[in-house]
Amino acid sequence: MTVTHPARIGLRVIALGYLSLLLVLPVGLVFEKTFAQGLSAVWASLTTPAAISAFWLTVEIAAIAVVANTVFGVVCALALVRGRARGRWLLDVLIEVPFVISPVIVGLSLILVYGTTGWFGKWLIGHGITVIFSPPGMILATVFVSLPFVVREVAPVLREIGTEQEQAAATLGASRLQTFARVTLPSIRWGLAYGVVLTTARALGEFGAVLIVSGNISGKTQTLPLLVETRFYNFDNAGAYTAGALLAAISICVLLVMTATAPDKRRL
Amino acid sequence: MGASWSAATSPVALSALKLTLLSAALVTVINAIMGTLIAWVLVRDSFPGQRIVDAVVDLPFALPTIVAGLTLVALYGPDSPVGINLAYTRTAVFVALLFVTLPFVVRSVQPVLHALDTEMEEAAVSLGAGSAATFRRIVLPNLVPSILSGTALAFARAVGEYGSVVLLASNIPFKSQVMSVFIFGEVENGSPHAAAAASVLLLAISLAVLLSIRGLARVGGLARVGGHE
Numbered sequence: 001m002t003v004t005h006p007a008r009i010g011l012r013v014i015a016l017g018y019l020s021l022l023l024v025l026p027v028g029l030v031f032e033k034t035f036a037q038g039l040s041a042v043w044a045s046l047t048t049p050a051a052i053s054a055f056w057l058t059v060e061i062a063a064i065a066v067v068a069n070t071v072f073g074v075v076c077a078l079a080l081v082r083g084r085a086r087g088r089w090l091l092d093v094l095i096e097v098p099f100v101i102s103p104v105i106v107g108l109s110l111i112l113v114y115g116t117t118g119w120f121g122k123w124l125i126g127h128g129i130t131v132i133f134s135p136p137g138m139i140l141a142t143v144f145v146s147l148p149f150v151v152r153e154v155a156p157v158l159r160e161i162g163t164e165q166e167q168a169a170a171t172l173g174a175s176r177l178q179t180f181a182r183v184t185l186p187s188i189r190w191g192l193a194y195g196v197v198l199t200t201a202r203a204l205g206e207f208g209a210v211l212i213v214s215g216n217i218s219g220k221t222q223t224l225p226l227l228v229e230t231r232f233y234n235f236d237n238a239g240a241y242t243a244g245a246l247l248a249a250i251s252i253c254v255l256l257v258m259t260a261t262a263p264d265k266r267r268l
Numbered sequence: 269m270g271a272s273w274s275a276a277t278s279p280v281a282l283s284a285l286k287l288t289l290l291s292a293a294l295v296t297v298i299n300a301i302m303g304t305l306i307a308w309v310l311v312r313d314s315f316p317g318q319r320i321v322d323a324v325v326d327l328p329f330a331l332p333t334i335v336a337g338l339t340l341v342a343l344y345g346p347d348s349p350v351g352i353n354l355a356y357t358r359t360a361v362f363v364a365l366l367f368v369t370l371p372f373v374v375r376s377v378q379p380v381l382h383a384l385d386t387e388m389e390e391a392a393v394s395l396g397a398g399s400a401a402t403f404r405r406i407v408l409p410n411l412v413p414s415i416l417s418g419t420a421l422a423f424a425r426a427v428g429e430y431g432s433v434v435l436l437a438s439n440i441p442f443k444s445q446v447m448s449v450f451i452f453g454e455v456e457n458g459s460p461h462a463a464a465a466a467s468v469l470l471l472a473i474s475l476a477v478l479l480s481i482r483g484l485a486r487v488g489g490l491a492r493v494g495g496h497e
Contacts (some may be wrong), residue, residue: 004399008313009306009398011309011313012309012315013303013307014305015309015310015321018306019306019324019325019370022363022367022370023328023367023370024324024365025414026340026341026343026344026367027331027339027341029325029339029342029343029344029349032339032343047336053280066399098273098477099424100424100428100474100478101428101450101471102427102428102429102447102470103333103428103430103431103453104428104430104448104449104455104467105428105448105467105471107453107455108460108464109464109467110465111455111460112460112464115460115461117483139390187322193497198329201330205331205332205334206332206334206335207332207334207431208333208430208431212452212455220371224332225332225333225334225335225431226333226334227369228332228334228338229334231423232338232341235387240338241338241342244334244335244338244339247331247332247334248331248335250331251327251330251331251335252330254330255327255330257331257372258326258387259319259322259323
C-alpha cells in the first residue's frame with residue numbers, strides 16, 4: 001500500500017463524515033420524528049383508509065412492473081447478447097433512455113400519447129378505456145422508469161458466461177427451453193436477482209412520473225410516495241414522516257437484500 | 269407551436285434552466301471528487317463496519333426520491349434541529365442533488381479500482397514517487413474513464429431530478445425553481461405543449477453534455493472502460 005497512515009485515516013474520516021452528514025443523519029432523523037409521536041399515533045397514521053389504500057396500490061403497481069420488466073429484461077438481454085439481429089445497438093441505446101429522461105418528462109410524454117387530447121386519446125375514449133389519471137397510466141409510468149435495471153444486470157453476466165455450456169446442452173439434445181431453464185437461468189440468477197431488487201426499489205418509490213399521470217386522488221390513484229407529498233402539503237408533517245418512514249423501512253429491507261445478492265458484484 | 273416555444277424560452281423558464289444546469293454541473297464535479305475518494309476508502313482501506321458503509325452508499329438508489337426530500341426537510345427545513353434552514357433556497361436544490369447522485373461515481377469507480385493491480389503503484393513508490401504523485405500519475409489515469417461514466421450518469425440524474433428537490437426547494441420562480449419543477453407546473457396549468465417544448469430544450473442540452481462527456485472519455489484514449497454500478 002502506498003499511502004501513509006495519517007493520510008489513510010484522514011481520507012477515511014472525510015468519506016465517513018460525508019456519508020454520515022449527507023445520508024445517515026437525515027434518514028435517521030425521519031425515524032426519530034416518526035417515533036417521537038408515540039407508537040399508537042404512528043399506528044393510527046398508518047392505518048387510515050387513505051394510507052391502507054395507498055399501500056396496496058403501491059404494492060400492486062410495483063408487482064406488475066417487476067413481473068413485466070423481469071420477463072422483458074431477460075428476453076431483451078438475450079436478444080442483445082445472444083441475438084444476431086441488425087440494429088441491436090439501437091436497442092442498447094434505447095434501454096438507457098429511462099435513466100436519462102426526467103421522470104416528469106416521462107409522465108408528460110404518457111399524457112401526450114394516452115391523454116384525452118393525446119395521439120390515442122380519441123380511440124381510447126371511444127373504447128371506454130382511461131389510462132391517464134387511473135391505475136393503467138400509473139403502471140405504464142412505473143414500468144417505463146424501472147425498465148433498464150434487469151437488462152443492465154443480466155446482459156453483462158450473459159456476456160461473461162459465454163455460450164459453451166449452452167452449446168454443450170444443445171448438442172446433448174436439450175431443447176431451447178430446456179437449455180434456458182437448466183443452463184442459462186441458473187448462471188444468471190444472481191445478476192437477475194440484483195436486477196429484480198433494483199427494479200422493485202424503483203417501482204415502489206417512483207414519484208414524479210406517477211404523480212403526473214395519477215391525478216393523485218386519495219383512496220383511488222394515490223400511492224405511498226404521493227401520500228407523503230399530500231400529507232406534507234396539508235401541513236400534516238407527522239403523517240408525512242410516518243408514511244415516509246414506512247417507505248424508508250421498506251427500502252432499507254430492499255437494501256439488505258441488495259447487499260446479500262450482490263456480494264461479489266463490486267469486486268468484479 | 270410558436271406559443272409553446274416562447275413559453276419554453278421565457279425568462280422564468282431560462283432562469284430555471286440555468287439553475288438546473290449550474291447545480292447539476294457543480295454537483296457532478298463534487299461527485300467526481302467525493303465519489304472517487306469514497307470508492308478508494310471502500311477498496312483500499314479496511315476498518316470495522318466497512319461492509320455496512322458499502323451498503324449505505326446504495327441508500328439513495330433504494331430510497332424513494334420523495335422520502336429523500338422529506339429527510340432533507342427534517343434536517344434542513346424550518347424546524348431544523350441543527351439550526352440550518354434551507355427551505356426555498358438554491359442551496360436546497362444543491363443538497364438534494366448531492367444526496368440522490370452520490371452512488372453513481374462510487375459504484376462505477378469501485379470495481380475498476382478493485383481490479384487495478386497495486387504492482388504499478390508499488391513500483392512507482394520504490395522509484396521514489398510520493399503518494400500524491402503515485403495517485404496522480406498511476407492510479408488516476410486508470411480511473412478516469414470510470415469516473416467520467418459515473419459523472420455522466422450523475423449529471424443526467426441531477427438534470428431531471430424532481431421528487432427530492434421539490435419538497436425543500438419548492439417552486440419559487442427566478443429563485444429555487446428547477447426545470448423539472450417548471451415543466452411539472454406547465455402540465456398542471458394545462459399547457460402540456462409548453463411543457464413539451466421545455467422538455468425538448470432540456471433533453472437536447474443534457475444529451476449534448478452527455479455526448480461530450482462520452483467524447484472526453486474517448487479522447488482520454490484509455491482502453492479501460494469501467495462497468496456501471
